[in-house]
Amino acid sequence: MFEINAIALNSIFAVIITVIVCFIISTLLPGIERKYVHARIQQRIGPPVTSPGIMAPIKFLFKENIKPSSPVPGLYKALPVICFLVVLFLFIALTPFAYAIPALASLVAIVGLLKVEEICYVLMGALSKSIMSVRMPFPDRVKGAAHLNTTRSFIEDISARRSLRMITYGSFPLYLALFAPVTQARSIFLQDIVMYQQTHGPFLFTVAGGISAVVFFIGYMIMLNEYPFSIIKAKCDVIEGPYMEYASKYRSVVFITRGFLMLTLGVLFSVLFIGIPPTVFSPTILINIFVVLVFVFMMGIFSAFTPVFTNRQLLPTILGSTLLGILAIVIGLL
Amino acid sequence: MEEKVPRSNIIETEIPMGTVHPAALEPYRVRLFVEDEIVQEAEITIGVNHRGIERIMEGLPVEKANSLTEKICGICSNAHIWNSCRTAEIGLDIEIPERARYIRVIMSELERLHSHFLYLAHGCETVAHETFSMRAFYLRETVMELLAMIGGNRVQYGCSVLGGVRPRCDLDEAKLLRLKDDLDKIEEGLTDFAQRFMADSILISRVTGVGALPAEQAIRLAVTGPSLRATGVARDLRTTMFEYDDFDFNIITQPDGDVKSNLLMRALESFESINIIRQAIANIPEGKVVNRDWEMFDTDIIESYIEVPRGTLYHSYALESGRVRHCVIRTPSMANIGAMQYACIGDHITDAQLCIVQCDPCFTCTDRAIEIIRR
Numbered sequence: 001m002f003e004i005n006a007i008a009l010n011s012i013f014a015v016i017i018t019v020i021v022c023f024i025i026s027t028l029l030p031g032i033e034r035k036y037v038h039a040r041i042q043q044r045i046g047p048p049v050t051s052p053g054i055m056a057p058i059k060f061l062f063k064e065n066i067k068p069s070s071p072v073p074g075l076y077k078a079l080p081v082i083c084f085l086v087v088l089f090l091f092i093a094l095t096p097f098a099y100a101i102p103a104l105a106s107l108v109a110i111v112g113l114l115k116v117e118e119i120c121y122v123l124m125g126a127l128s129k130s131i132m133s134v135r136m137p138f139p140d141r142v143k144g145a146a147h148l149n150t151t152r153s154f155i156e157d158i159s160a161r162r163s164l165r166m167i168t169y170g171s172f173p174l175y176l177a178l179f180a181p182v183t184q185a186r187s188i189f190l191q192d193i194v195m196y197q198q199t200h201g202p203f204l205f206t207v208a209g210g211i212s213a214v215v216f217f218i219g220y221m222i223m224l225n226e227y228p229f230s231i232i233k234a235k236c237d238v239i240e241g242p243y244m245e246y247a248s249k250y251r252s253v254v255f256i257t258r259g260f261l262m263l264t265l266g267v268l269f270s271v272l273f274i275g276i277p278p279t280v281f282s283p284t285i286l287i288n289i290f291v292v293l294v295f296v297f298m299m300g301i302f303s304a305f306t307p308v309f310t311n312r313q314l315l316p317t318i319l320g321s322t323l324l325g326i327l328a329i330v331i332g333l334l
Numbered sequence: 335m336e337e338k339v340p341r342s343n344i345i346e347t348e349i350p351m352g353t354v355h356p357a358a359l360e361p362y363r364v365r366l367f368v369e370d371e372i373v374q375e376a377e378i379t380i381g382v383n384h385r386g387i388e389r390i391m392e393g394l395p396v397e398k399a400n401s402l403t404e405k406i407c408g409i410c411s412n413a414h415i416w417n418s419c420r421t422a423e424i425g426l427d428i429e430i431p432e433r434a435r436y437i438r439v440i441m442s443e444l445e446r447l448h449s450h451f452l453y454l455a456h457g458c459e460t461v462a463h464e465t466f467s468m469r470a471f472y473l474r475e476t477v478m479e480l481l482a483m484i485g486g487n488r489v490q491y492g493c494s495v496l497g498g499v500r501p502r503c504d505l506d507e508a509k510l511l512r513l514k515d516d517l518d519k520i521e522e523g524l525t526d527f528a529q530r531f532m533a534d535s536i537l538i539s540r541v542t543g544v545g546a547l548p549a550e551q552a553i554r555l556a557v558t559g560p561s562l563r564a565t566g567v568a569r570d571l572r573t574t575m576f577e578y579d580d581f582d583f584n585i586i587t588q589p590d591g592d593v594k595s596n597l598l599m600r601a602l603e604s605f606e607s608i609n610i611i612r613q614a615i616a617n618i619p620e621g622k623v624v625n626r627d628w629e630m631f632d633t634d635i636i637e638s639y640i641e642v643p644r645g646t647l648y649h650s651y652a653l654e655s656g657r658v659r660h661c662v663i664r665t666p667s668m669a670n671i672g673a674m675q676y677a678c679i680g681d682h683i684t685d686a687q688l689c690i691v692q693c694d695p696c697f698t699c700t701d702r703a704i705e706i707i708r709r
Contacts, residue, residue, distance in 0.1 A: 042464065132354065138353055145377065152348050155349060228462075235462060237351070307463040312539075
């Protein structure tokens with residue numbers, strides 16, 4: 001009994017250390033993307049590398065909070081924290097210490113957690129009623145104005161509808177790519193997928209793996225709402241979209257969550273496609289970090305050279321990557 | 335091209351944006367009437383930036399009033415002071431030295447370059463292509479430095495005065511040489527920018543067919559300037575201005591009137607501006623730059639139209655004891671508001687701001703009237 005408790009305590013301790021180390025690394029990722037990719041491509045100095053991921057959240061922590069204009073302010077304010085917890089659980093599920101809990105360390109749980117993250121965006125958009133549109137005190141419904149009796153919509157409402165659409169088809173490529181390794185390992189549990197790859201070599205270096213890695217990368221960018229797939233927070237219409245009303249510590253959590261999600265999705269790739277789970281007690285964590293950095297650099301390059309996609313470009317891209325994902329699964333099954 | 339007809343009877347939802355919006359450089363309100371994220375109609379309202387410059391000009395000595403017009407716009411400040419001086423010069427029959435005319439043309443074309451580069455940067459920023467936007471800003475920076483070299487400032491140059499240009503804005507050999515060298519750099523940079531822009535298939539697919547404005551509709555809406563020329567109508571007021579008599583240049587047009595045509599139009603027109611400045615540098619005559627030998631007398635209302643980067647600029651006032659009376663200023667964006675509203679129709683709501691931006695709005699200059707709402 002004492003031994004079991006000691007193992008459990010050791011595992012918890014190992015998870016905490018791994019989470020802390022990876023969390024610290026994740027705070028640097030937005031800065032790396034902006035300074036070493038975007039700024040270099042655009043031939044400018046860019047922000048200090050610690051600014052977007054560390055200093056900005058710290059700064060926001062000490063800012064005065066504004067009361068968000070929301071019909072359910074309690075839930076609205078809780079959503080960034082829920083998002084962060086979802087990403088945290090996702091990361092914990094990827095660590096080898098969590099493999100003892102099959103309900104957590106399985107692809108079903110991972111997809112479920114990612115879906116919660118996406119639903120949070122819908123709720124954030126639906127519950128945000130910022131001053132940037134309807135509430136702006138400007139007399140535009142005056143004598144001579146067109147269509148005086150229309151239903152007025154907040155710009156965040158568009159964002160909520162887009163988030164809902166992204167749940168239905170936008171993130172489909174990512175989920176297909178997640179299930180591609182299952183076709184080889186014949187199991188949805190991470191432990192089996194990792195074990196299979198440690199025996200047979202990384203899934204990435206197979207035909208199905210190569211195709212699904214491309215699909216995963218597209219899904220990764222969609223999940224992070226990065227250009228060109230940032231239609232739910234396109235600056236040219238919905239501005240910040242779901243995050244519009246978040247200020248001070250809530251915005252700080254939004255910033256931190258984004259960095260941590262960048263890292264977690266990169267680690268998810270290294271678990272599913274290379275078979276290396278993250279643990280600070282093994283030098284293989286360097287491979288995890290390398291994969292994360294590769295993803296960040298690639299995302300930075302793609303986003304620097306592409307405009308925001310509207311439905312005209314988004315639908316064919318998603319359709320194409322979905323078909324690729326299906327192809328990868330079919331090849332894997334064969 | 336088919337004419338777009340607003341389907342007013344099926345309007346479901348209104349999405350108001352502004353007056354503060356990051357995609358807009360200036361404050362304005364736009365009400366977008368949408369059906370499934372497709373804009374069916376748009377209504378733009380301005381009026382939050384009215385400064386009453388015409389009212390302030392009323393009764394001011396004409397020299398002071400001219401200086402004040404420069405504050406109307408931060409982008410085409412030179413155009414305003416030039417046209418204001420030109421108005422008085424026409425009324426008072428003041429002869430302008432040849433050298434001053436050339437310097438005014440150089441300043442005007444440099445201003446066109448910086449305005450068009452700002453347009454390219456803003457357009458690319460609105461489609462969220464930050465890299466192209468930055469490239470356009472780098473090009474613009476060289477032009478801004480040239481303007482600062484001649485005028486002493488980056489925005490308010492104070493170049494034109496009654497009878498010519500300020501002596502400090504005269505161009506010596508060193509300045510002309512730098513102008514010549516930097517124009518080569520700008521041309522090289524612009525060529526590279528245009529080639530990369532056209533080679534970027536993703537960006538081209540994003541801007542092609544968006545915000546299309548047919549030529550007939552543009553004429554009906556009295557659209558002016560590059561926005562009109564981007565619909566295929568070859569109309570440029572510079573061909574009628576006596577200042578441009580010595581210069582050989584082409585009127586650039588594009589066929590489609592969409593965002594792509596507008597962006598390309600500005601890029602190609604910038605090459606023509608470079609060409610005009612080169613001609614001015616090569617043929618600039620010697621002599622004085624300002625004619626002080628003129629007399630003030632009362633005049634009836636005088637009018638002057640010039641072609642500025644955004645279209646036709648109109649200034650008019652009467653002179654009474656050397657003071658300005660009944661001043662009226664009309665900026666090109668006033669004429670282009672109809673086109674901005676029309677261009678949005680039928681496009682995705684994400685493109686609505688882009689459709690407005692394609693007409694190169696300058697609402698701060700356009701805020702010339704004020705309506706008092708009594709509650």
